[in-house]
Every structure is written in C-alpha cells, then in structure tokens.
Amino acid sequence: MFKRVLVANRGEIAVRVLRACRELCISTVAVYSTADADSLHVLFAEQAVCIGPPRAADSYLNVDAILAVAKATGCDAVHPGYGFLSENADFADACRAAGLAFIGPSGDVIRKMGNKAAARALMQSVGVPVVPGSDGRVDTAEEAQEIADRIGYPVLITAAAGGGGRGMRRVYERAQLQDLFREARAESAACFGSDEMYLEKLILEPRHIEFQIMADQHGNVIQLGERDCSVQRRNQKLLEETPSHALTNELREKMGAAAVLAARAAGYENAGTVEFVLAPDKQFYFIEMNTRIQVEHPITELTVGIDLVREQIRVAAGLPLSRRQDQVRQRGHAMECRINAEDPMHGFAPCPGKADFLYFPGGPGVRIDTCMYSGYEISPYYDSMVAKVIVQAPTRLETIRRMRRALEELTIDGLGTNAELMHQILYHPVFVRGNYSTAFLDEHLETLLAWIKQVEEAEG
Ligand code: ADP
Ligand code: ADP
Ligand code: MG
Numbered sequence: 287m288f289k290r291v292l293v294a295n296r297g298e299i300a301v302r303v304l305r306a307c308r309e310l311c312i313s314t315v316a317v318y319s320t321a322d323a324d325s326l327h328v329l330f331a332e333q334a335v336c337i338g339p340p341r342a343a344d345s346y347l348n349v350d351a352i353l354a355v356a357k358a359t360g361c362d363a364v365h366p367g368y369g370f371l372s373e374n375a376d377f378a379d380a381c382r383a384a385g386l387a388f389i390g391p392s393g394d395v396i397r398k399m400g401n402k403a404a405a406r407a408l409m410q411s412v413g414v415p416v417v418p419g420s421d422g423r424v425d426t427a428e429e430a431q432e433i434a435d436r437i438g439y440p441v442l443i444t445a446a447a448g449g450g451g452r453g454m455r456r457v458y459e460r461a462q463l464q465d466l467f468r469e470a471r472a473e474s475a476a477c478f479g480s481d482e483m484y485l486e487k488l489i490l491e492p493r494h495i496e497f498q499i500m501a502d503q504h505g506n507v508i509q510l511g512e513r514d515c516s517v518q519r520r521n522q523k524l525l526e527e528t529p530s531h532a533l534t535n536e537l538r539e540k541m542g543a544a545a546v547l548a549a550r551a552a553g554y555e556n557a558g559t560v561e562f563v564l565a566p567d568k569q570f571y572f573i574e575m576n577t578r579i580q581v582e583h584p585i586t587e588l589t590v591g592i593d594l595v596r597e598q599i600r601v602a603a604g605l606p607l608s609r610r611q612d613q614v615r616q617r618g619h620a621m622e623c624r625i626n627a628e629d630p631m632h633g634f635a636p637c638p639g640k641a642d643f644l645y646f647p648g649g650p651g652v653r654i655d656t657c658m659y660s661g662y663e664i665s666p667y668y669d670s671m672v673a674k675v676i677v678q679a680p681t682r683l684e685t686i687r688r689m690r691r692a693l694e695e696l697t698i699d700g701l702g703t704n705a706e707l708m709h710q711i712l713y714h715p716v717f718v719r720g721n722y723s724t725a726f727l728d729e730h731l732e733t734l735l736a737w738i739k740q741v742e743e744a745e746g
Contacts, residue, residue: 287603288312288363288387292356293327294377295367296346297657298674299579300327303365306595315359317352319345321665326657333359340667346370349377353384363387363602365595369669372578373400373449389602391555391577399552399575403446403484409572412551414544417442417563417571419486427464433485434463440490443467445474446482451521453477456488489571491723492563493532494518497545498586499558500597502607507549509542510590511616513582516724517711519634524704524727525711526582527621528589531682531720532564541570548575557583557598566723581671584655585620588678618678619685623693623708625656625673627664630707631735638666642700647692651678664701672703682720686712710737 290313293303300316304327307314316331321340328334335355338345345351347370356364364381366372372390379393390396399405403423406416420433423446434441434457443466445453453474455466467483475481498510514530515523533541545560552558552575559576583594597608628634640663646654656673658664664672675692679685693709714730716722727734 287605288599290315290359290361291363291365291389291599292317292352292359292361292386293331293365293367294346294352295365295370295372296322296325296327296668298655298671299367299369299581300325301330301657302655303367303595304330306593306599307365309593310596310599312599315355315361317346317355319667321667324662326659326662335359340665342370342668349374349380353380353386356381356386357384361386363389363599365389365599366578368578368581369450373576375400387602389556389598391558392553395552395554396577399558399577401446401482402444402448402574403482405552405575406484406572408551409548412547414548414551414572415570417486417489417573420484422484423482424467424485425483427467430467430483430485431460431463435460437485437487440488442486442488443470444484444486445470445478445480446484447478447480448474449478451518453483454521458488489563489565491725492516492565493530493723494523494561495530495532495541495564495570496559496561496580497542498580498583498590498594499545499549499554499560500592500594500601500607501549501554501556501558502601503555503604504606506607506610507546507554508607508609508611508614509545509549510586510592510594510614512538512541513585515582516722517717517727518724519727519731521724523582523624524626525621525623525708526585527619527682527685528585529616529619537568537570544570544572548572556601557594563724581624581674582622584653584674584676585622585678588620588653588676589616589618590614591617618680619682620676620678621685621689622674622676623689623705624671625675625696625698625708626670626704627672627701628670628704629702630704630731631738634704636666636670637702638664638670639701640664641672641698643697644699645695645697646673647675647695649691651688652692653677658698673698675708683718686718706738706741707734710734710741713737 375397517525
C-alpha cells in the first residue's frame with residue numbers, strides 16, 4: 287500500500303480523499319493556492335504546501351509545481367480528484383514518469399476517452415449504442431450544415447474536448463445552425479484549447495443515466511449500478527439519485543452490461559463513469575465516459591456500501607477489486623443535492639462571501655461532504671459548489687422526505703445559495719412522481735422561483 291499520497295485538488299473532494307487516506311493509514315500532503323490558505327483540505331492534511339497564486343492555471347493546474355512537492359515530500363502516489371488535472375492525460379503520464387502512482391486510469395486511456403468524438407467511435411466499434419450523428423470531427427459550419435440536414439433537427443453541437451456542459455449548443459432550427467456552430471467552436475477553443483467539434487441528434491426529453499464502473503489491474507471490471515442525473519441546468523447536474531425511476535431491472539442489466547463493455551473496450555482501470563442518455567422510448571445511447579471519481583459518487587457508496595475512493599487507492603496500488611459483480615447489491619435509495627454559492631433568483635449569479643454561521647443537518651441517513659466551516663470565506667476563483675447534502679432511506683419517497691428535512695435544517699448565513707431551489711424541487715409533483723427528464727428544470731424553473739419568492743415573502 288502507498289505510504290504517502292499527494293492530493294492534487296481543493297474543496298470538498300480534496301477533503302473526501304484525505305479522509306479515505308487517513309482511514310487507510312496513509313499519510314497525506316495537500317497543495318494549495320494563496321487563496322486557499324485557510325481551507326479545510328489544508329487543515330486536514332498532515333502536510334500542506336503552497337503552490338502558487340489563486341488562478342488555477344498558476345496553482346492547481348501547475349504540473350511542475352505539484353510534482354516538485356510530491357518529490358520533496360516523499361509521496362508515492364497522487365490523487366487528482368475531479369476537475370483540474372483529473373482528466374489531463376499528460377499529467378497522468380508525468381506522474382508515472384516521475385515514479386508516482388496516478389490514482390486513476392493510464393494517460394492513454396484518459397486520452398482515448400477524453401476526446402468524446404473518438405470515444406464515440408470506439409463505442410460504436412464494439413456495439414455500444416451511440417446517438418446518431420457525424421462520423422468523427424466536423425470542421426466547418428458548412429459541413430455541419432450538411433450533416434445536420436442529413437440527421438435531421440434538432441441537433442446537438444458538441445466539443446470533442448468538452449466538459450462541464452461547455453462547448454455545447456442545441457439547435458432546433460436550420461437557420462440557427464451555422465451561427466451556433468461557430469459560437470460553440472469558439473467557446474471550446476477558449477475553454478479547452480481545442481476546436482474539434484462533432485454533431486449528434488438531440489434526444490428530446492431524455493434522462494441522464496450513468497453507471498459507476500470499477501476496474502482493477504487484473505482484468506476485473508464491475509459496474510456498481512446507475513445514477514439518474516436528469517435534474518440539470520445548462521447540461522450541468524444539480525441533483526442526483528439512485529436507483530433511477532426510469533429503469534426496470536431488465537433495462538438496468540442491459541445498460542450495466544453495456545457500461546462494462548465500454549470500460550473493457552477502453553482498457554479501463556480504476557473508477558470511471560459511463561454516461562448515457564435514455565430516450566422516452568427506452569432506447570439508450572452512450573454519450574461519454576468520465577475517467578475520474580465523480581461529484582455524485584456518494585449516492586453509489588450509500589446504496590452499494592463500497593467506499594469508492596478507498597477502492598480507487600487500493601486498485602492503484604495493485605490490489606484486486608474487493609468485490610465480484612455477483613457481490614454487488616443496490617440497497618434502498620439515495621439522493622444528492624449540490625449546494626452552490628449562487629443565486630437562482632438572479633440568474634444563478636455566483637455569491638462568493640464569508641459563511642458567518644453554518645449548521646449542517648444530521649440524524650439518520652444524512653451525509654454532508656463539504657469544504658465549509660463557520661467563518662470560512664468562499665473564494666470567487668473556483669467552482670461555486672460548496673457542499674453536497676446526501677441522504678439515504680429505504681424507499682424513494684422516504685428519501686425525498688428525508689432530503690426535505692435535511693435542507694430545512696441546513697443553515698448557511700452570510701452567502702446566497704441554491705438550497706431553497708433544491709428544497710422546492712423536492713415538492714414539485716413532476717419530480718415527486720419520478721417521471722422527469724433533463725427538460726424538467728428548464729420547464730419548471732419559473733414555477734420553482736415563484737415558490738421561492740412566496741417563501742421569502744412569508745418569512746419577511
Ligand atoms: P460530474 O460529471 O461528476 O457531474 P462535472 O462534469 O460536474 O462532474 O465536473 C466536475 C467538476 O469538474 C466540476 O466542478 C466542473 O466544473 C469541473 N469540470 C468538468 N469538466 C471540466 C473541464 N473540462 N475543465 C475544467 N473543469 C471541468
Ligand atoms: P459533459 O462533458 O459536459 O458532461 P456530456 O456529453 O456528458 O457533456 O453531456 C452533458 C449533458 O448534455 C448530458 O447530461 C445530457 O443532459 C445532455 N446531452 C448530451 N448529449 C445529448 C444528446 N445527444 N441529446 C440530448 N441531450 C444530450
Ligand atoms: Mg457528462
């Protein structure tokens with residue numbers, strides 16, 4: 287087993303990894319930017335080293351600085367968390383070249399799956415269904431026009447290097463296609479340093495269903511069930527639950543098998559997620575594979591009873607998976623709400639600031655993963671997600687009631703958050719019935735905001 291792990295991340299996921307290391311009796315090194323000197327991950331780690339100024343490019347994305355710290359502190363492995371360098375193939379290679387284990391798949395696999403157009407082609411070649419679309423990359427607006435005319439509207443323009451919902455545009459009318467293509471391409475170039483684009487048919491009112499995969503160095507690949515992440519805003523997830531209301535056991539088996547096939551085709555190792563969209567006619571299509579631990583991993587941990595970060599570390603150290611496929615059982619229901627420092631009433635504008643007072647919910651079936659503590663200042667430099675409220679209960683309805691209760695207890699004074707929006711979602715009849723799609727939030731946002739307004743007025 288590793289002796290010392292460097293955590294190349296910040297926020298709640300850095301804290302999450304540090305906790306797993308501590309339970310495995312592995313010593314820890316945190317890195318941080320000058321904006322994060324008072325952060326929880328810095329306080330929790332046995333050692334912490336400042337690697338630069340606030341801008342991520344100068345600190346959390348600074349490969350040389352991070353590797354220098356790993357070397358100077360005698361680390362033997364690096365955990366990249368999610369975001370930042372987690373899906374950077376060159377970083378994974380650089381770690382290994384420096385004699386450090388990278389807790390994740392190989393650089394080659396990250397590269398292969400990181401290009402969504404290439405991943406799509408690979409899936410097609412092994413018989414995993416993909417959304418009808420372009421064969422490979424599309425370079426000009428004129429070419430995009432031809433392909434869109436052929437596959438039929440609406441279409442989705444996607445950046446091959448994209449992530450976090452960026453570099454993506456939905457096109458409903460032919461007349462908008464070329465402008466939106468140029469716009470998406472420019473956004474991709476700016477965000478990801480790549481202008482490689484492709485086109486897919488836009489599936490209407492789909493559900494986002496993803497499968498957690500775990501693979502070891504000995505050829506074992508298992509799937510740990512699905513997560514339904516259909517509550518999204520601008521293609522970004524806000525609330526996730528498992529099991530999905532949309533799957534029968536038969537469909538679950540079929541999609542799970544496709545996810546394992548996808549991971550095998552990629553030569554996958556460590557934790558990963560195979561994402562699908564599920565159309566209303568119950569056809570499912572591969573959309574991408576995330577080659578890292580995901581934000582919403584805790585709901586799988588709660589229903590399957592596996593510590594995924596611990597498993598990631600064990601697998602990277604060469605140990606076999608701690609379970610076989612026939613030992614994986616989903617029990618009960620779990621749900622996660624992402625609490626973001628943003629104001630839904632004002633266009634979801636970021637609300638950085640000082641958390642003057644915090645109270646986190648507790649009691650049966652409640653888990654909080656956060657980087658916040660009373661007096662902590664949320665920095666404007668990084669992602670706005672500041673806490674995850676995760677609950678579990680035997681049934682979906684009990685889980686919804688428990689989440690309502692947890693959000694009622696949650697108190698964050700000093701900065702705005704989306705917590706009340708989350709709370710209202712849990713009362714919306716479409717959500718409660720479970721028959722929602724990725725269109726849910728867009729369709730019902732006005733109603734939800736009106737409900738928030740009523741609550742605010744009633745509270746004065
Ligand atoms: P998940 O797929 O687990 O929901 P997200 O796609 O929301 O995860 O991404 C996890 C985190 O990483 C988010 O904070 C998001 O902003 C960030 N992220 C995702 N992809 C990229 C990317 N290509 N570049 C920079 N940040 C990214
Ligand atoms: P990212 O890397 O940003 O996570 P994804 O490829 O996972 O990009 O897509 C993000 C979201 O966009 C999905 O969760 C889904 O809601 C939506 N989406 C992606 N592809 C399609 C499609 N072909 N039809 C409809 N919705 C899609
Ligand atoms: Mg995705």
